[in-house]
Amino acid sequence: MYYDSVYKNDPDFCGKKPNNLLIKVAKKINKGGNFLDLGCGQGRNSFYMAKQKFYVTAVDYSRVAISQIEEKITKKNLKNIEAICKDIAKFKIEPNKFSVIGIFGTLHFLKKTESLKIIASAQKNIPSGGFIIITSFTANNPPSKRRKSHFKIGELKKLFEAPKFKIHHYLENTFLDSGHVGQLEPHKHGLVGIIAQKV
Numbered sequence: 219m220y221y222d223s224v225y226k227n228d229p230d231f232c233g234k235k236p237n238n239l240l241i242k243v244a245k246k247i248n249k250g251g252n253f254l255d256l257g258c259g260q261g262r263n264s265f266y267m268a269k270q271k272f273y274v275t276a277v278d279y280s281r282v283a284i285s286q287i288e289e290k291i292t293k294k295n296l297k298n299i300e301a302i303c304k305d306i307a308k309f310k311i312e313p314n315k316f317s318v319i320g321i322f323g324t325l326h327f328l329k330k331t332e333s334l335k336i337i338a339s340a341q342k343n344i345p346s347g348g349f350i351i352i353t354s355f356t357a358n359n360p361p362s363k364r365r366k367s368h369f370k371i372g373e374l375k376k377l378f379e380a381p382k383f384k385i386h387h388y389l390e391n392t393f394l395d396s397g398h399v400g401q402l403e404p405h406k407h408g409l410v411g412i413i414a415q416k417v
């Protein structure tokens with residue numbers, strides 16, 4: 219699997235810094251709770267939230283990522299992170315458990331129908347006041363075989379329309395990627411980021 223080999227060769231493939239939108243939300247809540255990290259990768263966001271005193275459930279289908287997280291959990295003797303190796307399309311979100319659900323850079327790897335089901339499940343099962351944070355690729359991404367799974371312009375915003383959700387942040391932009399395994403030359407990505415709170 220692509221990410222297994224990538225993670226074997228680089229212990230911090232997505233960097234060490236947590237996602238900026240997640241930092242914003244953690245600062246806003248400032249009282250812990252349960253955090254669900256869907257497609258957690260090597261756990262930069264999960265470890266950050268564990269440090270902020272959240273109980274963390276980190277899910278990814280990369281065995282390498284999950285065993286790297288488990289090694290860190292043991293090494294640091296952390297009691298508030300659980301790492302689960304599973305396809306997030308098959309993960310059942312427990313109702314009213316998670317005050318924050320994050321899906322960072324992952325939904326564009328799934329079929330659009332699966333992504334929409336995961337979002338609907340997060341929306342249904344998160345309690346009132348809970349935050350859903352998503353970053354994903356948009357139709358402004360370079361053409362690729364995964365194009366169909368990218369969000370259309372404005373699509374994610376529509377999914378979180380009032381009155382059920384309040385959008386605290388929404389941004390669609392493009393950024394220059396200097397290159398990575400699989401696409402070494404510099405290229406642009408279309409990105410969407412959202413923070414939405416259930417009313």
Ligand SMILES: C[S@@+](CC[C@H](N)C(=O)[O-])C[C@H]1O[C@@H](n2cnc3c(N)ncnc32)[C@H](O)[C@@H]1O
Nearest residue numbers: 221232257258259278279305306322323324327
């Ligand atoms: C770009 S990485 C982002 C990792 C992490 N969210 C972060 O921001 O550091 C995408 C991750 O999604 C995971 N992934 C993709 N499709 C998945 C699926 N169907 N179920 C579980 N994990 C998946 C990959 O294994 C990879 O770790």
